[in-house]
Amino acid sequence: MSNKVFILDSTLRDGAQGQGISFSVEDKLKIVKALDDLGIDYVEAGNPGSNPKDMDFFRRAQGLRLKKTKLVAFGSTRRIGVTVEEDKNLQDLLEAKTEVVTIFGKSSDFHVTEILKTTLDENLKLIKESIEYLKKHQKEVIFDGEHFFDGYKSNKQYSIETLKTAKDAGADVIVLCDTNGGTTPKEIFDIVTEVKEILGDNIGIHCHNDIGVAVANSIIGVEAGANHIQGTFLGIGERCGNANLSTIIPTLMLKMDKDVIEKELLSSLKSTAMMLSEISNIQLKDDTPYIGSAAFAHKGGMHIDAVVKEPKSYEHINPEVVGNSRRILVSEVSGKSTILKEVQKLFPNFSKDSKEVQLIIDKLKELEHQGYQFEGAEGTIELVIRKIIGKYKPFFQLNNFKVIGEHPSSKANFTSTAVINVNVDGRDEMTAAEGDGPVNALDKALRKALEVFYPQLKYIRLVDYKVRVLDEGTATEASVRVLIESSDGSENWTTVGVSRDIIEASWIALVDSIEYKLIKDIERNVRTYF
């Protein structure tokens, strides 16, 4: 038997049911191309019968030249009381002109009698006639047995009968769907094993994540004999989402020795996920398996020491295989070797015996004691290192700033005004800006003043702003830690500030963010800086 597992990505169909998800036709075309570049076997791209936008997509998709991916149109078995030729949904499926169609039918007696409101026999007829009709039109047909697992638990014989009917009618793949996502891995294993004995090859599995086991159910389905997995690349989908293919694909290939996509393409896994999340307008979570920014991040001191000795001690794979990289988080529990690595990234000549390295460690510890936290705050760490090593000069001096807030405010949108006075190379620049709250006003005023000298700051934007109150027991007099993530469109960086005053904490992080950006620009353009 072949080692191949086929992947069907339904980001554009089932994924589009997810909360807050909406794709334009342009978005859909981009996603199809990205998935084709990765070598995904099938992309289920919409339901032409239920959605005119999807039909528009399929028309335009006919011009795509795909290398590997087969486009799939999705629809249901014919309606009750019409012939297949009269059924609009089936006609729309043909009109989508895809090589492959997925057709779903009810594989649960409860859904036939209570939701579809028909007889069990009539449902079998719907399945049989719809599939035969599509096969007559030379389609590759994937049959999705909706609610199969729930059906199996209430009327096993009937649920299996629906699958057999589909297979006998000519369906190429029979997919067992855990539509409500409530089935456990052990149940999946046992049931798929049994179905495989009855139906033979070309069984697929389609799982939802309502009890947090969609990925596990998909791969254990393969261990039980399935060779086709349906999911969405980032796991998006209705309720708790669909099975996450970006997790399943590397697990099948690296842990279970299956053929899925080309081995060399696996290193594009992370960049494909970044692109899809950008298009879908969702944040790729840090803790996403394989591809998240924290997936190979180490914090515990003991773990860091071990990973430095032997990466495999706390890493289940080499992160580069999936296009990710190791990150050592500088935290209160991390040791000298971690910080030395950070220094050597910038200045390879320093060794662990350099007195500057000890000074940097002392400084970071002192800042941590004040409430700083350096995990992910590479911008601030680099500035601390540069200041101690002497590879830093300030880009401006603050003369002073004032922030004034007023309630009720006379302005509709702005409650705060910031006035700032900075000095660059002996020249003072004073300006002011209004904003929604004191930090927003200050951010605007500072950048406005500095853009006079550094026009490239126009392209910086703050993408994330996090506030954490420390020593909360002392309430409004407590220290505040502010984390700012900035972007210039091609790179993101994070800086951190701590103070008892939220405005000052934000100021510290803002200044570091701007200085970091200016240093990077100089490094790129003028190699002789410092």
Add this chain to the structure above:
Amino acid sequence: MSNKVFILDSTLRDGAQGQGISFSVEDKLKIVKALDDLGIDYVEAGNPGSNPKDMDFFRRAQGLRLKKTKLVAFGSTRRIGVTVEEDKNLQDLLEAKTEVVTIFGKSSDFHVTEILKTTLDENLKLIKESIEYLKKHQKEVIFDGEHFFDGYKSNKQYSIETLKTAKDAGADVIVLCDTNGGTTPKEIFDIVTEVKEILGDNIGIHCHNDIGVAVANSIIGVEAGANHIQGTFLGIGERCGNANLSTIIPTLMLKMDKDVIEKELLSSLKSTAMMLSEISNIQLKDDTPYIGSAAFAHKGGMHIDAVVKEPKSYEHINPEVVGNSRRILVSEVSGKSTILKEVQKLFPNFSKDSKEVQLIIDKLKELEHQGYQFEGAEGTIELVIRKIIGKYKPFFQLNNFKVIGEHPSSKANFTSTAVINVNVDGRDEMTAAEGDGPVNALDKALRKALEVFYPQLKYIRLVDYKVRVLDEGTATEASVRVLIESSDGSENWTTVGVSRDIIEASWIALVDSIEYKLIKDIERNVRTYF
């Protein structure tokens, strides 16, 4: 054999290794209480030997009166070359004075020879002597076999030998750890089944989520015979996190008929998760199984129709069982009974048909839509109810306030000045105060002005102040939610404010806090109020 599965929550120990996670001692005490309220069997709260903050916690925790939870201190087997009596880590474990300790040892030959750099025999000795020593001190001992599953794959016999050694030395529970999180559910099932045959009862499982199957591995471990699961309540932890207990607990109880916590307490699952995510300063993801806001949200038109006919058509459980609710339309249709309960606490005569109850629900939903969150914010809920029912009169009017911040500041400790003008019963009072940051100055000025009329406000202090940035993608222009906890020495109460301006959000919460206090005082002293 008993149907009981024991749960060990390691949010405060393994969870604290997660990126961006940092707990104060106060945070830790609150989390222990919340988990105790839910009836979690064990809470592993820190590593006293590696972290002075953790030792401080264990000292303070001795004053906690827990109903159900056993506190657990965590540490490693003794170091090489010292006796158990000389080993500082073991001494610290004893000094933590918990009834239970977890001790971890190496269960993988690779880790013994390559990381620990000792012999396989010496490692067995470390395990044996450390456990015997702790048992001599009457501890309940949980042995974590670190890297057990990876070890099993490279040298099965030795890995099992480490477990047998621990059991023979008297360990009460033997925990199989998938430390690197790379083991598949099928492997877990087969290996746990085998170990169970060798070791018998009281086997635990500790999983990480590096291939996205930590929840599945934990529950399939139980199907193979384990009766103790280690994880973290929200799944936080190093890299991709630990097994998510908020998913595992309801699955064990609702899908696998296991005894875990009291059945009635399961409806506190969501509120406990909300509280923990607030304290941890992380966002509870919408698509979190069981408890996320999208876990029972229906978007597809066909699905909505079916769910309206028959909820179980697209819901694997009744959402109320875990304290969650179905969401169908943009406006929620649930939660009425909860809100009715809040109303009846104050005004027992109102019924679910009272039009005021519907108005209160509408108002709370509108506020939630703006970013308010009412879990724990009893003060604000009570004021919303009173305002709608007409049992409220304002205690003062704000004429205006101004907050001025200045950097560098001419004052040593104060960077902000607040000027306020309030009116009470026709009399204006204007005053000013300086503070460390704008919110601190404003808090002082407001109370200074109102103390002229309400002297009892002298005894209020703010004990907690939390800031949460909403819609973080839009950075400093995002909305901000401020939660304030106040105390008058005998009672604590929490209020909440949301605005795009952090000063305004703080103001809203401050005003609610003061009004709540004044209402309670009147209720206590003058029963005829209102």
